Amino acid sequence: xxxxxxxxxxxxxxxxxxxxxxxxxxxxxxxxxxxxxxxxxxxxxxxxxxxxxxxxxxxxxxxxxxxxxxxxxxxxxxxxxxxxxxxxxxxxxxxxxxxxxxxxxxxxxxxxxxxxxxxxxxxxxxxxxxxxxxxxxxxxxxxxxxxxxxxxxxxxxxxxxxxxxxxxxxxxxxxxxxxxxxxxxxxxxxxxxxxxxxxxxxxxxxxxxxxxxxxxxxxxxxxxxxxxxxxxxxxxxxxxxxxxxxxxxxxxxxxxxxxxxxxxxxxxxxxxxxxxxxxxxxxxxxxxxxxxxxxxxxxxxxxxxxxxxxxxxxxxxxxxxxxxxxxxxx
Amino acid sequence: xxxxxxxxxxxxxxxxxxxxxxxxxxxxxxxxxxxxxxxxxxxxxxxxxxxxxxxxxxxxxxxxxxxxxxxxxxxxxxxxxxxxxxxxxxxxxxxxxxxxxxxxxxxxxxxxxxxxxxxxxxxxxxxxxxxxxxxxxxxxxxxxxxxxxxxxxxxxxxxxxxxxxxxxxxxxxxxxxxxxxxxxxxxxxxxxxxxxxxxxxxxxxxxxxxxxxxxxxxxxxxxxxxxxxxxxxxxxxxxxxxxxxxxxxxxxxxxxxxxxxxxxxxxxxxxxxxxxxxxxxxxxxxxxxxxxxxxxxxxxxxxxxxxxxxxxxxxxxxxxxxxxxxxxxx
Numbered sequence: 107x108x109x110x111x112x113x114x115x116x117x118x119x120x121x122x123x124x125x126x127x128x129x130x131x132x133x134x135x136x137x138x139x140x141x142x143x144x145x146x147x148x149x150x151x152x153x154x155x156x157x158x159x160x161x162x163x164x165x166x167x168x169x170x171x172x173x174x175x176x177x178x179x180x181x182x183x184x185x186x187x188x189x190x191x192x193x194x195x196x197x198x199x200x201x202x203x204x205x206x207x208x209x210x211x212x213x214x215x216x217x218x219x220x221x222x223x224x225x226x227x228x229x230x231x232x233x234x235x236x237x238x239x240x241x242x243x244x245x246x247x248x249x250x251x252x253x254x255x256x257x258x259x260x261x262x263x264x265x266x267x268x269x270x271x272x273x274x275x276x277x278x279x280x281x282x283x284x285x286x287x288x289x290x291x292x293x294x295x296x297x298x299x300x301x302x303x304x305x306x307x308x309x310x311x312x313x314x315x316x317x318x319x320x321x322x323x324x325x326x327x328x329x330x331x332x333x334x335x336x337x338x339x340x341x342x343x344x345x346x347x348x349x350x351x352x353x354x355x356x357x358x359x360x361x362x363x364x365x366x367x368x369x370x371x372x373x374x375x376x377x378x379x380x381x382x383x384x385x386x387x388x389x390x391x392x393x394x395x396x397x398x399x400x401x402x403x404x405x406x407x408x409x410x411x412x413x414x415x416x417x418x419x420x421x422x423x424x425x426x427x428x429x430x431x432x433x434x435x436x
Numbered sequence: 437x438x439x440x441x442x443x444x445x446x447x448x449x450x451x452x453x454x455x456x457x458x459x460x461x462x463x464x465x466x467x468x469x470x471x472x473x474x475x476x477x478x479x480x481x482x483x484x485x486x487x488x489x490x491x492x493x494x495x496x497x498x499x500x501x502x503x504x505x506x507x508x509x510x511x512x513x514x515x516x517x518x519x520x521x522x523x524x525x526x527x528x529x530x531x532x533x534x535x536x537x538x539x540x541x542x543x544x545x546x547x548x549x550x551x552x553x554x555x556x557x558x559x560x561x562x563x564x565x566x567x568x569x570x571x572x573x574x575x576x577x578x579x580x581x582x583x584x585x586x587x588x589x590x591x592x593x594x595x596x597x598x599x600x601x602x603x604x605x606x607x608x609x610x611x612x613x614x615x616x617x618x619x620x621x622x623x624x625x626x627x628x629x630x631x632x633x634x635x636x637x638x639x640x641x642x643x644x645x646x647x648x649x650x651x652x653x654x655x656x657x658x659x660x661x662x663x664x665x666x667x668x669x670x671x672x673x674x675x676x677x678x679x680x681x682x683x684x685x686x687x688x689x690x691x692x693x694x695x696x697x698x699x700x701x702x703x704x705x706x707x708x709x710x711x712x713x714x715x716x717x718x719x720x721x722x723x724x725x726x727x728x729x730x731x732x733x734x735x736x737x738x739x740x741x742x743x744x745x746x747x748x749x750x751x752x753x754x755x756x757x758x759x760x761x762x763x764x765x766x
Binding site: 234235247249251252254256257258259260261262263264265266268269270271272273282351354355356358359360361362363389397 | 564565577579581582584586587588589590591592593594595596598599600601602603612681684685686688689690691692693719726727
């Protein structure tokens with residue numbers, strides 16, 4: 107019996123990305139669109155329209171829909187809050203989509219969805235104990251132990267970005283100080299670089315953005331560090347120290363075999379990995395008594411959330427009871 | 437078929453404690469001894485002697501043996517290092533005991549064993565997602581997600597005491613700075629109290645130990661705080677802030693329903709719980725979007741390690757293959 111196609115969506119601050127997977131182990135991109143989600147209803151409308159568009163293109167239809175969303179997603183698929191989508195507040199996304207689409211819908215945190223993709227056929231394939239951390243505007247994380255993704259009591263496990271690692275440190279949007287994501291997110295690296303440029307200490311970075319210092323982002327630091335700029339290298343090395351400090355905490359707690367770095371910044375690849383690996387070597391406790399932890403960048407980059415969401419939707423179809431219901435509905 | 441008795445041992449810095457459980461769900465203390473373990477061979481000898489002594493007293497014998505040991509215990513039951521037992525280094529405790537005793541032996545971290553006991557019939561009974569943290573000389577931790585204790589790739593998950601929560605903070609025995617256990621262990625509370633007493637700022641504490649300031653321990657602070665001493669209350673409140681900060685990190689990452697506080701300090705009960713609960717209310721993120729986390733003290737106190745070790749041994753007997761082997765050996 108072949109599993110019919112499932113569609114996955116990644117709802118972020120400015121885009122909704124879609125991926126469709128068939129029954130093969132490896133996902134195939136069938137469609138990929140970007141729209142701006144303006145409101146909770148707008149997000150639901152956009153996903154429903156995109157499902158319709160996929161069905162217009164593909165006669166196999168869409169048997170199930172998965173969504174990965176930044177923010178606090180509970181086990182019933184409601185999004186309590188989403189840091190980058192202020193319009194979201196107690197958003198029963200799964201229930202609304204299931205009603206509109208009349209088929210199985212899975213809604214999960216975007217990092218959880220990304221980990222599902224990386225475990226299926228990416229950087230954590232075949233790994234029973236894995237941690238994924240995404241470094242973008244904030245830091246998201248998801249964990250798998252003994253072969254399964256673990257979501258905790260509320261489905262909210264993995265909120266590693268708000269580990270406090272520097273009491274009294276920089277203020278966080280959450281109202282507290284010294285959260286890991288204020289020191290180790292892509293945004294934190296960009297901010298450190300903008301500060302350096304504004305102080306006149308980062309001429310190459312200023313030149314890279316044509317003097318528009320507000321445009322400097324973390325990725326620019328990586329780019330210039332790779333090209334050998336000493337200021338960028340120092341910024342990246344300090345940043346890597348904070349990344350490693352938080353990873354140390356997570357590794358000691360969870361003892362994963364593999365840590366996957368995802369999010370926009372992970373596309374820097376070895377430029378990011380090398381200083382993080384060095385810093386981890388310094389900060390990480392007892393590494394000689396443990397199996398070395400594999401530090402890898404996400405294979406699917408920013409596609410992982412949507413691919414993983416599609417896989418989570420397909421998981422629903424493979425639950426026998428849901429499967430037969432979906433089959434009847436077709 | 438009745439499961440035959442299992443013996444559990446808790447190997448700490450100065451004592452080996454023993455508990456024996458029968459086939460009932462609730463453990464029964466049959467024996468409880470204390471000896472000083474001087475060396476790795478000495479620990480093995482002492483456990484074997486205690487097993488013999490239990491068998492002399494109880495005609496049902498001991499079908500399996502479990503050991504909870506402070507330190508880094510890997511999945512094969514070897515203890516890599518143990519912070520409070522300097523003699524331990526790459527100690528194949530499980531293999532040595534299994535050879536000497538000729539029956540199934542389980543060796544695990546002491547916090548893991550304690551969590552097994554609290555989940556079976558204590559403060560985490562019936563809880564699928566639970567975290568246990570022990571506050572003694574250091575901080576140990578163990579975690580259960582989706583109904584099972586999770587040990588990670590190496591069996592070393594739960595090393596929460598070495599989360600770095602205050603970079604540049606007090607030096608740790610591990611060689612780094614700002615580890616959680618340097619700020620939030622029972623020993624850290626005792627040290628803060630001794631410092632206050634030495635500075636002449638804690639007259640009630642100094643009186644409590646008859647002027648022998650080096651004898652002040654964390655428990656004394658709790659005792660005097662309960663009696664209303666303002667200095668002890670302030671020390672306990674500051675300490676509770678550090679406990680809560682680390683718990684915040686663990687709760688965000690794991691999303692447990694229940695957090696069990698164990699170790700010597702947990703015997704203070706509500707005297708410790710109340711300020712930790714207050715501090716957690718301040719520091720803990722997004723508590724309104726989550727199911728409230730139950731904060732409880734360990735039900736079995738310092739018996740939990742040995743009881744849990746006995747339960748882990750009994751788990752081995754309930755694995756069908758091992759069970760039949762154990763039955764044949766009797």
